[in-house]
Amino acid sequence: DTAVSQTPKYLVTQMGNDKSIKCEQNLGHDTMYWYKQDSKKFLKIMFSYNNKELIINETVPNRFSPKSPDKAHLNLHINSLELGDSAVYFCASSRPGQVNTEAFFGQGTRLTVV
């Protein structure tokens, strides 16, 4: 069974559209994340949720809105897509409350805005 799964794996869309990426984890973790990896492979944290509550929101445009219906899911909705949003988006999860814990990543969603 896949621990952290994201859908879709590939997403090609036109500028101005609204799209969502879904993420689910079956590890029983309370903390979930969204990372963005640009063309130079830099991985940057976008959001972090702990038990459905937002705990980190880096300088991400308001067009990006995470939604956590329950602690196993953290979806990413993007409004008014721009060319610069093209990147690979990774969902991850970890077990909070433990200082020395690892993150488990999904396979990524490659978003291409044309």
Add this chain to the structure above:
Amino acid sequence: SQQGEEDPQALSIQEGENATMNCSYKTSINNLQWYRQNSGRGLVHLILIRSNEREKHSGRLRVTLDTSKKSSSLLITASRAADTASYFCATDAPNYGQNFVFGPGTRLSVLP
């Protein structure tokens, strides 16, 4: 700005050789972790070293941590073509909460 910085950015070696990658960071940390990313895939956790540890081994991997220099190294011994991937260090820093801050990665190519 990035907490971790890997060095070198790219490394190309022959199969059987050892590969060493370095990582520097800026703030105090709880731990430092190394991840691997194969092309087009997600990141996979390799090894974690706590801030009070200096060296750790896992199979062909050896990680060192020098908190006085705020640096870590990952050594892969007897490399194989299948080790070809990007390697990232990530720090779990107290002031970042439950957040893993990644460096830009080292792209390792192991030639058969």
